[in-house]
Amino acid sequence: MYRIIKRTQIADNIYEFWINAPHVTKTGRAGQFVVLRIDETGERIPLTISATRKDDVRIVFMATGKTTQQLATLQEGECIRDIAGPLGTPSDVKKWGRCAVIGGGVGIACLPILARELKAAGNEVTGIIGARNAGLLLLEDELREACDDLVICTDDGSKGFHGFPADILKQKVAAKALDAVWIIGPAIMMKITSLATLDSGIKTFVSLNPIMVDGTGMCGSCRVTVGGETKFACVDGPEFDAHQVDWNELMNRQRTYNPQEKESLEHYHEHKCRCGDH
């Protein structure tokens, strides 16, 4: 059992949990993730490590499906049944020179730990974050501190630059101001944004988020095609060269259980209502 030390709603429908999990924080690094199971009947879901502090690990999630909605109902002091980790291969942190870390939506939460590690390795780090609107932006202050420079974008112009992180990235690429780029967010955002560096020769990493079960390389649910080869995102990744990823296959596979996810959510809400009556 792993105790929730601190729970905060940090944006519209987005939650930050600090959870006591010393086995994760001991070696947990940027780019790695945990697999979490709320309770006996729960599914195993992967969540990227957003930060660590002594024995506590931070995860950030948007309450969209059944599991994340249920997770959002948990309060400080309550426990999560299982957290396994750290899993996956850490980010390729070394002295690159000038780096950009780009986050879209809830993917922004993965940036602080990465920015700090890149800074510590002697890089100059620019943060570029984007969301649909100002209400969905998160961790701005923390990122401002972790990065040398932070650019904020919103799709609707409600805060910062009116447009997408891809637009800012294009400018930086044109100015030859970058040596390595990380893009973390929804698959479609990573696909589109990574086009900005396609012909530039700038090393571009993305953090893939396919469906997983065990997270240790045992089942192959998370297989993705990278550079024409099948890779297991849980052990070979989750970070890969953006320009080698078969994005359409990834997005198709992410939709595998859409009907079941809907059913699961309906079942959850129905059950919750019934419980409320008694």
Added chain:
Amino acid sequence: MKNRPAEERIRDFKEVATGLSAQDAVLEALRCMGCPRPSCVNGCPVSIDIPGFIEAIAQEDFRTAARIIKQDNMLPAICGRVCPQETQCQGTCILGKQYKPVRIGALERFVADWERENGVEAPTTAPPTGKRVAIVGSGPAGITAASECLRAGHAVTIFESLHEAGGVLTYGIPSFRMPKDIVKFEIDQVLALGAKLHLNHIVGRSVPVDELLAYDAVFIGTGAGLPYFMGIEGENFNGVYSANEFLTRINLMHADKFPEYDTPVIRGTTVAVVGGGNVAMDSARVARRLGAKVYLIYRRREEDLPAREEEVKNAAKEGVEFICCANPTCILGGPGVQGIECTRMDMCELDDSGRPVPRACTGEGSTFTLDVDVVIEAIGQGPNPLLAGLIPGLKRGKRGNIEVDGDGRTSIPHVFAGGDIATGAATVIWAMGSAKTAAAAMNRMLAGTEQ
């Protein structure tokens, strides 16, 4: 031992084989001739005193029978169910030369089930030695090594990456063959000897390698957890599973009870299982229980199927349709599965092991297509590479398995390995046998009775 009728059992995940009554067990035990040099014991990878425990059954002293088995095997209810006895103890039984061999497996299961229902007796352990042993993986190999080290008085810590102990017994073998409460019960017996179990711990990550190597002895039993894929077109369509994934979703995550349990699985209307081993049979039988029509595609002949004969018969009775001498060449569809294209195989000359070499037929009628919406690939697993690759100086074979000597020693002096990670994918009992050998060597090393 009787089986529940096929039409009844394919509607649930309860155990298929019903076990012997006490009366039948005694009658069966009386058939044993008590050979002075029993060949059955040689056929047992963990060398149980088979004539000894059968003699006790014949005298209706089931308690003593249990005690005798547990001297050599702490997981008798498991082995009594999933060991391939027909090629091991029973395969060498003298009676089998003229009549039917003594049903040793059924007797072992009977004793274990009797003991579970009538109260277990904890085995005695040596006084604490103060030595610390780390066991990586809580499958058949890890649990066996743990029990041997615990009985020698060492302090044992077991690390398991999943949220439940048992390894393949928990995630791989379906409950209709290996009920999960029995797995838990037998593992709990071993833990009760004083082992510490850390779930959700990935050794090499949650437990750094230097921390692991700081133990006085280490046993690695991380299993054959890496699923192989055929490498054919369409393999990443939605609805193509490795047997590992399909079985894990059901056995560990209970996707058969979705949406009560959160993990989904595509049940499929028509399922193709590829492969001919026990894992293929398990997958096919699970798919039948989820309500699908099931084809099992195997590239050699029916008589070459590597699965246990009993499992093949069970699968056939449960309505699995066998398509032998066929090999898939392409999965059709996108993004979902719509079909599988296969080539008929011709059996040519025999290979070194005496099995015919399948060769693809050519010409008209040599290919055919099945309309299926789920494909399950059960073509084998490799050693789990996660930990072995993280330990500097640990020698590995070509296939990624950890290299060991006859006593389970690796290239690092106090690190041992057993089970599938060392031997390649094999059976539960072979994993236990190799773990027992390795644990004996560990205990000798820790006692200082050998170099």
